[in-house]
Amino acid sequence: MSFKVKVDRLFTKGRTLILAYDQGFEHGPSDFNLTNVDPEFIMDIALEGFFNAVAVHSGIAEKYYDLRYKDVPLIVKLNGKTSLQSGDPVSRAHTSVEYAAKLGASAVGYTLYLGSSFEQEQFRELGRIVEEAHSLGLPVMVWNYPRGSSVPNDLDTNIIAYGARVALELGADIIKLKYNGDKEALRWIVKNAGRAKVVISGGSRTSEEDFLRMVWDVVDAGAAGIAVGRNVWQHERPFSMSRALRDIVIDGKSVEEALKRFNH
Numbered sequence: 014m015s016f017k018v019k020v021d022r023l024f025t026k027g028r029t030l031i032l033a034y035d036q037g038f039e040h041g042p043s044d045f046n047l048t049n050v051d052p053e054f055i056m057d058i059a060l061e062g063f064f065n066a067v068a069v070h071s072g073i074a075e076k077y078y079d080l081r082y083k084d085v086p087l088i089v090k091l092n093g094k095t096s097l098q099s100g101d102p103v104s105r106a107h108t109s110v111e112y113a114a115k116l117g118a119s120a121v122g123y124t125l126y127l128g129s130s131f132e133q134e135q136f137r138e139l140g141r142i143v144e145e146a147h148s149l150g151l152p153v154m155v156w157n158y159p160r161g162s163s164v165p166n167d168l169d170t171n172i173i174a175y176g177a178r179v180a181l182e183l184g185a186d187i188i189k190l191k192y193n194g195d196k197e198a199l200r201w202i203v204k205n206a207g208r209a210k211v212v213i214s215g216g217s218r219t220s221e222e223d224f225l226r227m228v229w230d231v232v233d234a235g236a237a238g239i240a241v242g243r244n245v246w247q248h249e250r251p252f253s254m255s256r257a258l259r260d261i262v263i264d265g266k267s268v269e270e271a272l273k274r275f276n277h
């Protein structure tokens with residue numbers, strides 16, 4: 014039996030642009046300034062920047078995802094860990110699929126640390142989350158970050174592809190990965206993800222041109238889009254950056270065209 018999982022709502026022309034805002038949890042306030050520390054500012058970027066979804070933890074969703082933002086699909090992150098932890102990473106769910114659905118989620122998110130000594134625990138938890146989410150028609154997006162003492166290089170192509178495969182086999186609908194800069198490798202990784210859609214993480218803040226070139230490369234290599242945070246909301250012109258991303262990811266424009274509009 015297969016459930017009717019509503020993934021299309023998160024895509025435009027087969028592509029997606031997701032605004033991620035869980036860094037306050039994962040990294041702490043060091044990522045923020047006086048403007049982007051305010052979740053309302055992020056919701057405004059998601060709405061006015063025509064993002065396909067915004068990904069936040071349940072507490073932010075409760076207090077900030079109000080009716081004004083109903084046109085932006087919500088992804089509720091179910092687990093998270095702080096940067097204060099050391100040793101092999103583990104991240105357990107702190108809220109439920111059912112509660113995410115009550116908050117208006119169109120999908121749920123979960124970070125999986127493949128290769129960590131706690132991976133079995135996380136597989137079991139993610140497996141249950143997939144069962145519950147899919148039975149409600151909600152897609153599951155997996156932040157797929159191989160990490161821990163058994164993973165010397167999390168940017169190794171085989172490791173990233175392994176992560177993509179495991180996420181597919183566990184039932185992920187959208188798999189968020191880090192890009193290692195190798196387009197051919199990404200094509201192989203995308204193949205391993207099968208019918209699950211691959212989206213790429215933004216990473217720390219870089220120049221507009223470098224970032225947009227990376228984005229163009231990853232969609233050209235078969236990624237369905239990006240799930241980005243800091244390169245948008247740490248930017249001095251987040252709305253122009255959102256438009257440039259849309260130009261490339263959704264409208265298939267070149268980096269030069271997107272930069273021209275960006276600089277205009």
Ligand code: FBP
Nearest residue numbers: 033035036039214215216241242243
């Ligand atoms: P950025 O675009 O800001 O890199 O965000 C992507 C993201 O996946 C966030 O959703 C998450 O908080 C963060 O990266 C985790 O990154 P890491 O575990 O490598 O610090």
